[in-house]
Amino acid sequence: MKLLVIGGCGFIGSHVVDLLLQEEVRVRVFDRRPEAFRAPLPAVDYVMGDYTDPTQLFEAVRDVDAVLHLASTTVPATANLNPVADIEGNLVATVRLLDVMRATGKRRLVFLSSGGTVYGVPEADPVPEDHPLRPISSYGIVKVAIENYIRMEQALHGIEPVILRASNPYGPRQSHAGIQGIIGTHLWRAARGEPVEVWGDGQVTRDFIHVRDLAELCVRALRSHTSGCFNAGSGTGTSVAEIVAGIDRTVRASGGPPVRPLCRPGRAFDVPRVVLDISRAREAFGWAPRIGLDEGLAESWRWVRTTEALQAGNEERPTTGPAAPARAGAMA
């Protein structure tokens, strides 16, 4: 069996690839650039290219058995800045992917949608999949439109899709760019000895899922014979204040200094609470999230600390050598 992972060099994609490589499958990754935090894996067939180009996509798709589409050219925090680019880069590109799958006779697709944005301001807690879709951001609007085109392709041409509406993933290899994922952002700031930003009273609540739990759901969904749409979260709500407290405990337990919150005014666009009802995915795939928040934070912190130390070492010493100790501010 040969699988194509579009976006396989990203945060979530890299963990999906790790799980797939443990099975008897061949893996091709299609992405714009190599992974940010590790060298290419010898077992993977990497294709670096532009997935909005149907020709490159056709080449990548034609000899695989199934497609996992995890790519996004935007993140929730920035998609509103240029909705046209969001539409072109994600909606149009995915409609073309569906064309290519139809032309090459591929039926199995796992698509990563967004449990945090497609529902808008939820009227239910936890939010089930049949909750009205009232997205209030370009990111969510585009995800809804993609979901609709996938369902149309299913109805008209018989593809067998699984749509996974992911909540807030966190874990090793989450970028420190500071625009996606408060856990990753906070851990990187803590590692540099910087205060972490908290908007409003810290009671904004999200559903955080460890990236390996999410990756396992992607792989189980792919392996199943089920089609449909499934929330993909932990099913548990955690406030921003609890996240900061958890990070503080984790950092201090490793000998680091207390994490300083930097209080900012509340942001009007923050939905107060989004927690996903994950019973449908539990039932359909025999899956459950297994990594608790404390365990996940501790593992993520170890990864951030190690990676930060390596990067600091590389910055200070351009030649290859043993990792330098972390900066004083980070580890004092």
Add this chain to the structure above:
Amino acid sequence: MKLLVIGGCGFIGSHVVDLLLQEEVRVRVFDRRPEAFRAPLPAVDYVMGDYTDPTQLFEAVRDVDAVLHLASTTVPATANLNPVADIEGNLVATVRLLDVMRATGKRRLVFLSSGGTVYGVPEADPVPEDHPLRPISSYGIVKVAIENYIRMEQALHGIEPVILRASNPYGPRQSHAGIQGIIGTHLWRAARGEPVEVWGDGQVTRDFIHVRDLAELCVRALRSHTSGCFNAGSGTGTSVAEIVAGIDRTVRASGGPPVRPLCRPGRAFDVPRVVLDISRAREAFGWAPRIGLDEGLAESWRWVRTTEALQAGNEERPTTGPAAPARAGAMA
């Protein structure tokens, strides 16, 4: 007051323009081509151009007080053939319109959405506005995405939009291209003495609204201080078989021959029944549809017969002259 009607040369747009000209407003029409069935109106400021071009749109928008956006580059029957063109021509173009309205400080927008496609296969009869949006065609998917961007613009930047989800309009000036509106298509075929196509058992049921009733709702919505989303139909269901019977009665009452139905196999993509709940629009705008189906069919038939006779005359006698009698097949 100066108003911009995007798509003002179309079937619905031309009737909206007629109503606006009865009021104390100046009207600019932005469209790709002139009206198909009558000469330009002296009181209207016509701008022929491409509304997907933001520069042309900016010129057309900058000195008006409000915008009615009635344009679509696709129709439900053909949008699936090229979803990327549907996305580019309608979704991207409308997102750019919102940019232009924001840049020029315009707040009032009436947008014509689609009551027949945004709900997908309805679970309610009649269908209220808060019914889940599960479109199963590119046309409906794009309308939903546009609605979502309009609501986002309302939430973030305070525009004051009215979204009208129109059902199946019919009436004078409906095209005879045969792809939009079975009443227009059937009347034109009857006028040419051709049989009218009926798919399946004729029990497919739709909500037909006279185009002047819909135009009046557009104008009332524009004049109101209400924002929101409203179904725009007659609130009454009529089957395809009833339409054919009504047309047959109408044609025979005018001295024409019986209308021959041509029975075709049922089409898988036809939703069995879509009838809109219009109580929200009735209440918000003090509006009600006023033109009954028999009256509307009779008027439409008179218009088709006259127009067909004129066109036949023009075809047969290229020089200007009195209208030739209708072709034998049509009027025998």
